Amino acid sequence: MLQSPVEFFRTLPKKVCPECGEKVFEQAESYLMECDRCLSKKEE
Template sequence: MLQSPVEFFRNLPKKVCPECGEQINEQAESYMMECDRCLAQKPE
Protein backbone atom coordinates (compact mmCIF):
# COMPACT_ATOMS: atom_id res chain seq x y z
CA MET A 1 0.00 0.00 0.00
CA LEU A 2 1.29 3.46 -0.86
CA GLN A 3 1.96 5.99 1.87
CA SER A 4 0.21 9.34 1.56
CA PRO A 5 2.47 12.29 0.64
CA VAL A 6 1.54 14.05 3.88
CA GLU A 7 2.70 11.09 5.96
CA PHE A 8 5.89 10.79 3.90
CA PHE A 9 6.92 14.39 4.56
CA ARG A 10 5.80 14.24 8.20
CA ASN A 11 8.09 11.25 8.78
CA LEU A 12 11.25 12.78 7.29
CA PRO A 13 14.01 13.35 9.87
CA LYS A 14 14.72 16.90 11.04
CA LYS A 15 17.59 18.70 9.33
CA VAL A 16 20.72 19.01 11.50
CA CYS A 17 23.65 21.44 11.09
CA PRO A 18 26.76 19.48 10.07
CA GLU A 19 29.02 22.00 11.85
CA CYS A 20 27.55 22.02 15.38
CA GLY A 21 24.79 19.40 15.33
CA GLU A 22 22.00 21.88 16.15
CA GLN A 23 18.58 21.13 14.68
CA ILE A 24 17.74 23.58 11.87
CA ASN A 25 14.29 25.13 11.90
CA GLU A 26 13.40 24.78 8.22
CA GLN A 27 11.18 27.13 6.29
CA ALA A 28 9.64 26.79 2.86
CA GLU A 29 12.07 27.36 -0.03
CA SER A 30 15.08 27.22 2.30
CA TYR A 31 18.07 25.20 1.18
CA MET A 32 20.45 26.16 4.01
CA MET A 33 22.78 23.44 5.19
CA GLU A 34 24.25 25.21 8.27
CA CYS A 35 22.40 26.87 11.15
CA ASP A 36 22.25 30.67 11.44
CA ARG A 37 24.91 30.73 14.16
CA CYS A 38 27.45 28.78 12.08
CA LEU A 39 26.67 30.85 8.97
CA ALA A 40 27.26 34.07 10.95
CA GLN A 41 30.69 32.84 12.09
CA LYS A 42 31.97 32.16 8.57
CA PRO A 43 34.24 34.79 7.05
CA GLU A 44 32.87 36.43 3.92
Template structure:
Protein backbone atom coordinates in the same frame (compact mmCIF):
# COMPACT_ATOMS: atom_id res chain seq x y z
CA UNK B 1 1.07 0.45 -0.26
CA UNK B 2 2.40 3.90 -1.11
CA UNK B 3 2.22 6.40 1.79
CA UNK B 4 0.48 9.71 1.28
CA UNK B 5 2.79 12.71 0.70
CA UNK B 6 1.72 14.20 4.03
CA UNK B 7 2.83 11.09 5.91
CA UNK B 8 6.09 10.91 3.98
CA UNK B 9 7.09 14.50 4.82
CA UNK B 10 5.93 14.21 8.42
CA UNK B 11 8.15 11.16 8.96
CA UNK B 12 11.35 12.72 7.60
CA UNK B 13 14.06 13.27 10.25
CA UNK B 14 14.84 16.82 11.36
CA UNK B 15 17.68 18.54 9.52
CA UNK B 16 20.88 18.83 11.59
CA UNK B 17 23.70 21.34 11.08
CA UNK B 18 26.88 19.44 10.13
CA UNK B 19 29.06 22.08 11.84
CA UNK B 20 27.58 22.16 15.36
CA UNK B 21 24.92 19.43 15.43
CA UNK B 22 22.06 21.85 16.20
CA UNK B 23 18.65 21.15 14.69
CA UNK B 24 17.79 23.55 11.86
CA UNK B 25 14.36 25.19 11.78
CA UNK B 26 13.27 24.40 8.24
CA UNK B 27 11.31 26.92 6.20
CA UNK B 28 9.54 26.65 2.88
CA UNK B 29 11.86 27.23 -0.09
CA UNK B 30 14.96 27.02 2.13
CA UNK B 31 17.87 24.82 1.16
CA UNK B 32 20.21 25.82 3.98
CA UNK B 33 22.57 23.09 5.11
CA UNK B 34 23.97 24.97 8.15
CA UNK B 35 22.29 26.79 11.04
CA UNK B 36 22.11 30.59 11.21
CA UNK B 37 24.79 30.76 13.93
CA UNK B 38 27.35 28.81 11.88
CA UNK B 39 26.55 30.82 8.74
CA UNK B 40 27.04 34.08 10.70
CA UNK B 41 30.39 32.88 12.05
CA UNK B 42 31.61 32.17 8.50
CA UNK B 43 30.77 35.72 7.38
CA UNK B 44 32.95 37.32 10.06
Protein backbone atom coordinates in the same frame (compact mmCIF):
# COMPACT_ATOMS: atom_id res chain seq x y z
CA MET C 1 1.43 -0.13 -0.08
CA LEU C 2 2.37 3.46 -0.94
CA GLN C 3 2.61 6.07 1.76
CA SER C 4 0.67 9.30 1.30
CA PRO C 5 2.82 12.35 0.50
CA VAL C 6 1.59 14.14 3.63
CA GLU C 7 2.64 11.23 5.85
CA PHE C 8 6.00 10.98 4.07
CA PHE C 9 6.91 14.62 4.74
CA ARG C 10 5.57 14.51 8.28
CA THR C 11 7.85 11.59 9.18
CA LEU C 12 11.07 12.99 7.72
CA PRO C 13 13.79 13.53 10.35
CA LYS C 14 14.68 17.09 11.34
CA LYS C 15 17.57 18.67 9.47
CA VAL C 16 20.77 18.87 11.55
CA CYS C 17 23.64 21.32 11.07
CA PRO C 18 26.77 19.43 9.97
CA GLU C 19 29.01 21.98 11.75
CA CYS C 20 27.60 21.96 15.28
CA GLY C 21 24.89 19.27 15.31
CA GLU C 22 21.99 21.59 16.25
CA LYS C 23 18.58 21.14 14.66
CA VAL C 24 18.10 23.61 11.81
CA PHE C 25 14.92 25.69 11.79
CA GLU C 26 13.69 25.19 8.24
CA GLN C 27 11.62 27.55 6.20
CA ALA C 28 9.55 26.46 3.23
CA GLU C 29 11.90 27.76 0.52
CA SER C 30 15.25 27.30 2.22
CA TYR C 31 18.00 25.00 0.99
CA LEU C 32 20.55 25.97 3.63
CA MET C 33 22.37 23.17 5.41
CA GLU C 34 23.98 25.09 8.30
CA CYS C 35 22.23 26.75 11.25
CA ASP C 36 22.10 30.56 11.53
CA ARG C 37 24.89 30.63 14.13
CA CYS C 38 27.34 28.66 11.94
CA LEU C 39 26.40 30.71 8.87
CA SER C 40 27.12 33.97 10.73
CA LYS C 41 30.56 32.64 11.76
CA LYS C 42 31.43 32.06 8.10
CA GLU C 43 30.56 35.65 7.19
CA GLU C 44 33.09 37.14 9.64
